[in-house]
Amino acid sequence: xxxxxxxxxxxxxxxxxxxxxxxxxxxxxxxxxxxxxxxxxxxxxxxxxxxxxxxxxxxxxxxxxxxxxxxxxxxxxxxxxxxxxxxxxxxxxxxxxxxxxxxxxxxxxxxxxxxxxxxxxxxxxxxxxxxxxxxxxxxxxxxxxx
Numbered sequence: 001x002x003x004x005x006x007x008x009x010x011x012x013x014x015x016x017x018x019x020x021x022x023x024x025x026x027x028x029x030x031x032x033x034x035x036x037x038x039x040x041x042x043x044x045x046x047x048x049x050x051x052x053x054x055x056x057x058x059x060x061x062x063x064x065x066x067x068x069x070x071x072x073x074x075x076x077x078x079x080x081x082x083x084x085x086x087x088x089x090x091x092x093x094x095x096x097x098x099x100x101x102x103x104x105x106x107x108x109x110x111x112x113x114x115x116x117x118x119x120x121x122x123x124x125x126x127x128x129x130x131x132x133x134x135x136x137x138x139x140x141x142x143x144x145x146x
Contacts, residue, residue: 055108093127
């Protein structure tokens with residue numbers, strides 16, 4: 001489980017191999033989810049990663065300038081097969097303070113903390129970048145997040 005709030009940079013910050021920008025509309029959240037599903041296909045925690053990107057994309061559309069007319073959000077992901085995946089969603093800015101730790105159940109940032117091994121938020125070029133890393137579990141049913 002991720003127990004971080006705002007973190008300047010992740011300890012492991014891989015160079016995203018896949019990047020795509022989307023219009024900041026609710027309809028494009030599904031496109032972001034589909035994009036990630038293709039990129040992480042075969043990774044053991046792919047479903048968790050797709051859910052988390054969906055939540056972060058929805059937050060960007062609903063709570064930031066990304067959801068304004070002409071707004072966009074960007075999804076970036078790097079996968080090290082058999083080891084980890086790292087994904088992030090960058091929005092176009094809001095008055096949010098970047099405190100992931102303040103999120104309560106059942107909100108998306110709460111899920112982020114529960115389903116990722118490491119997570120955080122940092123200032124991006126125009127807004128916030130919310131990121132997470134999920135490590136490959138060593139064996140089916142194992143849970144290194146406890």
